Amino acid sequence: MSSSPLDSNDSDLDSLFDEPCIATHPIAIRTAPPIPGLFVPPVFLPPELEDEIASECTRLYFEGRNVNQVMLFGRTTSGADADADDKDARMGKGLPSFLISLLHHLSDVLRHQVPDTLYDILFPPRGAPPRARQAIVNLYHPGEGITPHVDLLNRFDDGIIGVSLCSGSRSRWDLYLPERSILILSKDARYEWTHGIPGRTHDLVESEDKGQEPRLFRRGTRLSITFRWLLPGADIVGGPDL
Numbered sequence: 173m174s175s176s177p178l179d180s181n182d183s184d185l186d187s188l189f190d191e192p193c194i195a196t197h198p199i200a201i202r203t204a205p206p207i208p209g210l211f212v213p214p215v216f217l218p219p220e221l222e223d224e225i226a227s228e229c230t231r232l233y234f235e236g237r238n239v240n241q242v243m244l245f246g247r248t249t250s251g252a253d254a255d256a257d258d259k260d261a262r263m264g265k266g267l268p269s270f271l272i273s274l275l276h277h278l279s280d281v282l283r284h285q286v287p288d289t290l291y292d293i294l295f296p297p298r299g300a301p302p303r304a305r306q307a308i309v310n311l312y313h314p315g316e317g318i319t320p321h322v323d324l325l326n327r328f329d330d331g332i333i334g335v336s337l338c339s340g341s342r343s344r345w346d347l348y349l350p351e352r353s354i355l356i357l358s359k360d361a362r363y364e365w366t367h368g369i370p371g372r373t374h375d376l377v378e379s380e381d382k383g384q385e386p387r388l389f390r391r392g393t394r395l396s397i398t399f400r401w402l403l404p405g406a407d408i409v410g411g412p413d414l
Contacts (some may be wrong), residue, residue: 197376199346206294209359213285264305293331329401339392
């Protein structure tokens, strides 16, 4: 099991007394609540992969621009061949190469972390019908969040992957999502439960040692990358509202 990157990043820790409104901070938990279809596997992206992706996203989409969200699209192929180009195309041809690399890494580390049926939804096997995949990149500054919501039911299918980069944050379920962590929504977690990020500058998080006091973490600028499948026809501009 990989340890959380927070364990070795004491520069992000503040004294509880540094925050004047500490009583307003609910304590975030480190273990995913028992919501069917919610998975937060105990694996983290390598720091070098995080650095590469964050650098490319910043350079291509956010540097010098007054935007905080970018939507990208790709389409998988059925994968009749076994060469490298075919493997990339099965992840989503049209997505930038660094996101294809991220998907390959996620495919490897999640293989034994989620049920086989869910894995095949997230990473369709060779011979599966082509599908349209969306990657949405969001930039959050300290204090910013996203309103609780359910991803559009008439546009996106089951099986959503979210990755947190550069900073951690507390989720809608009072679950702390550390930097470089991976979140998966399926079944009830995708369709029946809202998810979101409260807008805060700090998060109060339970200690990994249950006998210790919770710790206050200062949020940094955070990048999130979310991969979603579009429903058939939802990728056609001007098509019917399914």
